[in-house]
Structure formats: structure tokens, C-alpha cells
Amino acid sequence: MSVRLISDENISWRLKKLLPDWDILPANEIDIENRVSDIFIWRFAKANQYHILTFDEDFSELQNLYSFPPKIIWLRTGNCSTAEIANCLKKELFTIGAFLQNDELGLLEIHF
Template sequence: MKLLLDENLSRRLVPMLQAVYPGSSQVDLLSLSGSDDRAIWNYAREHDFVIVTKDDDYLDLSAHHGSPPVVIRLVMGNCSNARVLAALCDRHGAIQEILGRGSSVGVIELG
């Protein structure tokens, strides 16, 4: 599973995620900075990414279009990169288990 971090998450997280989520990236690193959510959604679907965001916007896209892609919504408020990294890495197994349930999963919330 590879993650696509939204603009609201630091690109500095990407190298630290590679051991657990190889192939992960961030929208700025893929020249998607400033793109609307729909364009990022389509990119994630076409390239088999799971979107990671703090925004609610992707919840609407998930409700209207279903998955893929799956969205991981971080419900953490303003927090450090270390906390985001810990949440994603510590819950890797649980996220994989949820994704293994199939296409009925659209949004995973981590807090």
C-alpha cells in the first residue's frame, strides 16, 4: 500500500514513510500542488494510492464516487510531523487489515 499525502501534510514525511509504505509520495512531489481535490482523487485512483489528508473534502468525493481510492482522514488537528508519522506507522497493520476487507471501505479515520 502506498500513500499519497495531501498538501496539508509535509513532504518531509515521505522519506520516513518509505520503510512501512514503500512508493508513497506527497502531492507537491508529484507536481499536483494547487490541483483541485478531484484531480488528486483521480490521480490517486489511477496510480493505486491511498489518500492521506486532514481535510473533510475527500469525504464528499468518497461518498459520491466510492473507492478506490481509499481516504485516510487524520483527525488530529494541528500536530507535529512526528505525531502524524507515529499514527500512520503504528496503525499500519490495522490499516492493512481494513483495506483487505475489500472495496466497501471508503474512509478510515485516525485520531
């Protein structure tokens, strides 16, 4: 299963190194000279068939306005390391895969 995610700017770019089989694009690599806005990330994800991995409630609000795609995986956690995020995503791979294949769901909250 191919998982294509844009990770928002609050998630370390190192995540893609910890999940080499996943297609993870850190938001700061979309435009390396500028901080990209949430709406820019949203539009880029939609245009390029990515989904969004975020800690940020703002993407949920964008989805309420514009529907989906892109789908959102919302990490609902306190402070944790990038390794802990990677381990959680690996554990939730089946759930994430089912979510991404379900045409009726647009938001997956992951608590850990």
C-alpha cells in the first residue's frame, strides 16, 4: 500500500528517514525559501494526490470548508519524539490503510 503524506511544519522532516517505505513530503520541502501556509499545503496536497499528517486543528477546519480530498491524519498527542511518531504510525498502518481506501471518511484521529 502506498501512503503519500505531507507532514506539516510542526512534524520533523526526520520522520521520512524513519519511515523509508512511506512517501512523506515535509511541508518545508514544498517551498524551501518560505514558510508555507496551511491553505497552500492543502491545495498542494489536493493537486498532487497527497494526504496531510498534522498536529494542527486548522486542517480539520479547512476540511469542514472544502471537504476532501485531501484526507487528514490528525495526531492527537502531547509532546513526543519523532521516533515515537514513527512507531505509532507503523502500529497504525492497517488502520491508516483502511482509512485511505474508504471514500466516505476524510479525517482520522490517532491518539497515543
